[in-house]
Amino acid sequence: MRLSRRALLGSAIAAPTLARAQGGDPYVLGTLFPLSGPNAEYGKVFTEGVQLAMQHAEAERMLRRPLRLQAEDTQALPQQAVVGMTKLVNVDRANYVMVGFTAVSKAVAPIGDRSKTVMVNGGAVGPDLAGLSPYFWNTIPLAHLETREMLPFMMRRNLKRVALVYVDDPLGDAILGIFRNDLPRAGGELVGSFSIPRTAQQFGPVAARIRQTRPDTVYIASFGAQQGQIIKGLRDNGVSVPLTSYSAMNLESIRNLAEAEGLLFTSQQTDFASGDELTRRYATDFKARFGSDPGTYNTNYYNATRLFCLLAGKLERENKEVNGDTLRAALLEQKEFDLVGGRATFDEQGSMTAAIQINEVRGGRVNVVTG
Amino acid sequence: MTAYLANLATLAAIFGILAATLNVAVGYAGIFSVAHAVFFGLGAYAGAQLALLVVPDALLAMVVAALVAGGLSLCLALPALRVRGEYFVAASLGLQMMATTLFTEAKGLTGGMGGLVGIPRPMILGVEVPTLALALTALVLILLATWLMARGSFGRTLRAIRDAESAAEALGKNINAAKALAVAFACAGAGVAGALFALHMSFVNVESFTLDQSVLIMAMVIVGGTGTLWGPLLGAVLLLSLPAGLSFLPFIPPTEIGAVQQILYGAAMTLLMIFRPAGLLGDMRTGRKA
DSSP: OOOOHHHHHHHHHHHHHHHHHHHOOEEEEEEOOOOOTTHHHHHHHHHHHHHHOOOOOOHHTOOSSSSEEEEOTTOOHHHHHHHHHHHHTTTSSOSEEEOOOOHHHHHHHHHHHHTOOOEEESSOOOGTTTTTTTEEEEOOOOOHHHHHHHHHHHHHTOOOEEEEEEEESHHHHHHHHHHHHHHHHHHHHHEEEEETTTOOOOOHHHHHHHHHHOOSSEEEEEOOOHHHHHHHHHHHOOOOOOOEEEEGOOOOOOTTOOTTOOOOOEOOOTTTTSSSSSHHHHHHHHHHHHOOOOOOOHHHHHHHHHHHHHHHHHHHHHHOOHEEEEEHHHHHHHHHETOOOOOEETTTTSEEOOOOEEEEEEETTEEEEEE | HHHHHHHHHHHHHHHHHHHHHHIIIIIIIIOSSSSSSHHHHHHHHHHHHHHHOOBBBHHHHHHHHHHHHTTTTTHHHHHHHHOHHHHHHHHHHHHHHHHHHHHHHOHHHHHHHOEEEEOOOEETTTTTTOHHHHHHHHHHHHHHHHHHHHHHHHHHHHHHHHHHHHHHHHTTOOOHHHHHHHHHHHHHHHHHHHHHHHHHSSSEGGGGHHHHHHHHHHHHHHHOOOSSSHHHHHHHHHHHHHHHHHOOOOOGGGGGGHHHHHHHHHHHHHHHHOTTTSSSOOOOEEEEEE
16 A cells, blocks of 8 residues: 555545646546545545556547546445446546446446446456446456466466365356366366355365365465455465465455465556556556556556547547547447557457466566466 | 436435334344444345346335345344344354355355446336435335334334333244244345345445445444434445445545545544444443443
């Protein structure tokens, strides 16, 4: 949480100034992130991505009208999200709302659908988020797509006997389905699957059962503060095989966890060192502003914000109004966009597909293992 | 702005029902349940499934929800008949934790963690009606029933049980029947609130029916004043409108709103318990130690 409060405070104070620098009423970018409670770390990470994208958009003069960030705290809970979304739509007249977390996304989707407000998810990866509404888009490859990409890598690393620890929700169910159906076809074996409640914090018994299955790797399908507890619980209870997971692991708290050393996880492809100019500038400016390397979620919400700027800029050039319908039409017309990490493609439901890479946590840093 | 205020008022009315009904158990009968969200959830799932599978009729949904939640209130009444005080709190805590797990696992009925999506808007005789009107009507009826109950012999029996259960029993009061009725009324009311919540939100999942929610409802009752008619309603309005109101204060950076809310929440609760230990509308004599 270093720097967070000060950085967020500074940018929030600066936002109105930036808004006055350009003409006209600002476009209101709403966010429905957890800014307090056990998932507040995600809200901070998500918001950083949005703030940097707004900074770049202002600097590049991508839009004729300024941008204004309007944040609402959801605590990652559906009820608070509905209150926040109603305010964003009816009071703040938000042009574009960014959301995270599955329950929050599902709770606000009907409101956005009725008001024809575009909602973009860059954090939740449950496969049931595809097609929630024509105005609900995803700038994150949904989890089942990531997991499929992990299978060939596991086989190459000889991690063929897989034990799965999963939260009993749509995300966990989808990943369980992939391991049951696709893993044998890839040449591996699911030697055990262990469902855990979302609120579980003790993993000693699960670790003991995992050890009995003698796996080559343990795949973790969870999210939030529980991820670190699972990793620590497994290591403390003698599970020493490599741990594998998906992009939810790309958090500072996980990177700094000693027990996470050697953790392998998928994320969308982002080559910060030798990628395209947009990606390199993003990585450099992110580090300059926030003092750390960007993670997957920073990137997803940067991309979500940039996507709005690209679409609204296109509509401005065509002298069209910027609203939910025109934004959707512009998205479906173009479908491919240059975003951080490379070219991203959106399908008819507004879900993004992108190349996936495998990462490894070493010495508190995330290193790309393979693209 | 009107739609936003209407949404807040709808939630305040729904939570007003929850707080008012919990107050019957806590404030009048002295049954300190931390499982009210369980019956809220039962009503929500019952109302949602009825709307999804049969017909989105709001009145029918509320009746079914009340029957399901009131019927299953035996789960709470049974321990209430055997233990009291802190032992009952522990028993209701167990029920809350068990129910949360059941809501997560019974995917066929509840949708599990993924919840139930696409719940239709409330209708009466085929005409869509605003949830606010329904919630306010239900709230008024429940407050009226509570007022009538509190004035009658049943209310006096409940207060006697709360203040001195053994003495009430010695005077010939049917303790078990009175407790079971009080719990059934409270739980049926929570079921009605649940049905309204599901129809209003169009989406429900287990995250709305956890221990945190039960504690929030309990806080509404305590902040407003236990054993009073209007106190729980005031508590519900206050605890729901405080975060909403704070988000309008221009000097709080929007990204800091979460942390500021939590600090103010904590400070307000602490100050309240110092200066108004019996709640905002509670009897000051009952809150302090002699």
